[in-house]
Amino acid sequence: xxxxxxxxxxxxEDIKVLDGVSFQIPDGEFVAFVGTNGAGxxxxxxxxxxxxxxxxxQVLLDGVPTTELKTSQIARRVGFLFQNPDSQxxxxxxxxxxxxxxxxxxxxxxxxxxxxxxxxxxxGFDADAxxxxxNRGTRQLLALASIVVLAPPVVILDEPTTGLDFxxxxxxxxxxxxxxxxxxxxVMVCHxxxxxxxxxxxxxxxxxxxxxxxxxxxxxxxxPHALGRASLIPPQVVDISLALPLMDERLVESPVALANTLDxxxxxxxxxxxx
Amino acid sequence: MIHIxxxxxxxxxxxxxxxxxxxxxxxxxxxxxxxxxAGSGKSTLTYAMNGIIxxxxxxxxxxxxxxxxxxxxxxxLTDLSRAVGSVCQDIDSxxxxxxxxxxxxxxxxxxxxxxxxxxxxxxxxxxxxxIADLRERAIASLSGGQKQKVAIASVLALHPxxxxxxxxxxxxxxxxxxxxxxxxxxxxxxxxxTVVVVEQKxxxxxxxxxxxxxxxxxxxxxxxxxxxxxxxxxxxxELGVNCPRSTTLMNRLANAGLYTGPVCCDVRxxxxxxxxxxx
Numbered sequence: 001x002x003x004x005x006x007x008x009x010x011x012x013e014d015i016k017v018l019d020g021v022s023f024q025i026p027d028g029e030f031v032a033f034v035g036t037n038g039a040g041x042x043x044x045x046x047x048x049x050x051x052x053x054x055x056x057x058q059v060l061l062d063g064v065p066t067t068e069l070k071t072s073q074i075a076r077r078v079g080f081l082f083q084n085p086d087s088q089x090x091x092x093x094x095x096x097x098x099x100x101x102x103x104x105x106x107x108x109x110x111x112x113x114x115x116x117x118x119x120x121x122x123x124g125f126d127a128d129a130x131x132x133x134x135n136r137g138t139r140q141l142l143a144l145a146s147i148v149v150l151a152p153p154v155v156i157l158d159e160p161t162t163g164l165d166f167x168x169x170x171x172x173x174x175x176x177x178x179x180x181x182x183x184x185x186x187v188m189v190c191h192x193x194x195x196x197x198x199x200x201x202x203x204x205x206x207x208x209x210x211x212x213x214x215x216x217x218x219x220x221x222x223x224p225h226a227l228g229r230a231s232l233i234p235p236q237v238v239d240i241s242l243a244l245p246l247m248d249e250r251l252v253e254s255p256v257a258l259a260n261t262l263d264x265x266x267x268x269x270x271x272x273x274x275x
Numbered sequence: 276m277i278h279i280x281x282x283x284x285x286x287x288x289x290x291x292x293x294x295x296x297x298x299x300x301x302x303x304x305x306x307x308x309x310x311x312x313a314g315s316g317k318s319t320l321t322y323a324m325n326g327i328i329x330x331x332x333x334x335x336x337x338x339x340x341x342x343x344x345x346x347x348x349x350x351x352l353t354d355l356s357r358a359v360g361s362v363c364q365d366i367d368s369x370x371x372x373x374x375x376x377x378x379x380x381x382x383x384x385x386x387x388x389x390x391x392x393x394x395x396x397x398x399x400x401x402x403x404x405x406i407a408d409l410r411e412r413a414i415a416s417l418s419g420g421q422k423q424k425v426a427i428a429s430v431l432a433l434h435p436x437x438x439x440x441x442x443x444x445x446x447x448x449x450x451x452x453x454x455x456x457x458x459x460x461x462x463x464x465x466x467x468x469t470v471v472v473v474e475q476k477x478x479x480x481x482x483x484x485x486x487x488x489x490x491x492x493x494x495x496x497x498x499x500x501x502x503x504x505x506x507x508x509x510x511x512x513e514l515g516v517n518c519p520r521s522t523t524l525m526n527r528l529a530n531a532g533l534y535t536g537p538v539c540c541d542v543r544x545x546x547x548x549x550x551x552x553x554x
Contacts, residue, residue: 036451037451038420083446159446164475166515191448232448236478236520247546256549266524
């Protein structure tokens with residue numbers, strides 16, 4: 001469980017970034033944080049993994065304030081994928097990169113080697129490749145793999161799909177979904193509202209350092225007021241579903257006014273057209 | 276404005292050409308969007324347009340690339356940069372000063388723009404990108420979106436005939452991404468500037484581009500108005516290009532025999548078309 005209790009944070013006294021943020025994320029959730037650049041999303045992620053400490057309020061991991069935990073204790077519980085994979089890649093081969101986390105935690109040995117071999121197979125990496133010669137999408141996958149291999153109970157991802165093409169995006173998100181299915185808590189910052197709609201089960205909207213909406217994905221994505229406050233645009237199918245009843249009031253109670261996904265909208269339109 | 280004929284390029288260190296047999300015409304004043312999977316050759320095409328290829332990256336160059344009637348192989352990079360303004364994928368690698376105003380001044384001074392015209396050019400460029408209020412700000416204190424706009428403004432100040440931008444909205448939120456496209460389109464329309472944008476956000480390209488160019492394996496698979504290209508949503512998906520959901524929805528309904536109208540490029544078009552389908 002991750003819990004924020006009335007958290008305030010700033011980078012110096014003049015620039016306040018978070019202004020009284022509270023939420024709870026129970027184990028096994030898949031949460032997306034959305035909002036404009038500068039809303040405080042990345043700061044919230046840094047507070048979760050202890051890179052930043054709150055000015056006031058508390059950030060608790062399983063009931064313990066992060067201020068009372070050592071960095072290594074947090075690192076074992078919380079994996080963190082930076083927005084730019086080059087911020088975390090530091091070794092000269094893929095294999096060394098994947099072993100790096102175990103070395104940093106003092107957990108080298110046959111189990112670590114076996115875990116690395118498994119991840120190399122799962123991701124289809126060339127173990128001897130130089131990470132810095134890989135393309136952007138593969139470097140992102142390697143950065144993700146270096147977290148997956150440690151199997152932390154919580155995985156935080158800051159914009160995991162930025163700069164990736166559609167196929168790479170689906171591959172990265174597929175791996176993240178599988179992590180969640182086997183029990184990991186996923187907390188992700190994401191600007192791509194289609195990805196949020198496809199993968200997250202809960203959405204927290206931030207604006208100007210505060211939480212302005214928090215709930216099941218489509219409850220939030222269908223709330224134009226909260227999205228508007230954060231200058232966000234709903235995913236396209238939701239946008240259409242919200243627009244149609246406004247264009248023709250006979251559609252207010254119809255299934256097209258409730259459709260959230262492509263499949264739901266296609267079925268709803270077929271049903272409506274058949275009447 | 277941009278004429279590419281039988282262009283093939285192989286980087287010195289790579290075994291095979293990254294771009295192969297490309298022929299492409301982008302007339303003056305056109306807003307062209309380029310997309311495709313990673314490694315398909317999109318950025319290499321833009322390097323050919325702004326002269327980075329062949330002047331900075333050595334390799335085997337076949338065919339011809341002319342911009343505003345000038346052969347990019349024979350012109351110097353300095354002369355090309357007067358016609359073509361470029362914004363890189365990595366904004367931090369492009370920014371050289373620490374204050375917004377200095378960043379916009381830098382190019383103007385390097386190009387020898389007379390001192391009495393510089394003030395107006397700086398103001399005009401900052402206003403065109405909607406960041407006049409950031410003029411005195413330290414660049415290090417700006418958000419990613421604001422930095423992106425500073426980089427574009429510093430190129431607009433030079434009054435290029437062609438603007439080449441490589442993923443200018445990669446790190447921006449949806450509202451800022453849309454705003455950058457709106458500002459670019461308005462500037463291009465008012466000044467007759469030719470714009471070439473490489474972008475993964477296909478919904479924005481579909482809405483703003485006059486021509487949508489799909490690159491796959493170093494070759495151009497489609498180069499046509501977005502409406503024509505998006506009609507091929509299944510084929511595009513195989514090339515790693517996902518159409519906007521509004522387009523996919525209407526294409527699916529067309530395949531199911533429920534919709535017979537033109538391809539829809541955005542939410543507004545799809546909503547209006549759907550109203551008729553369910554009427």
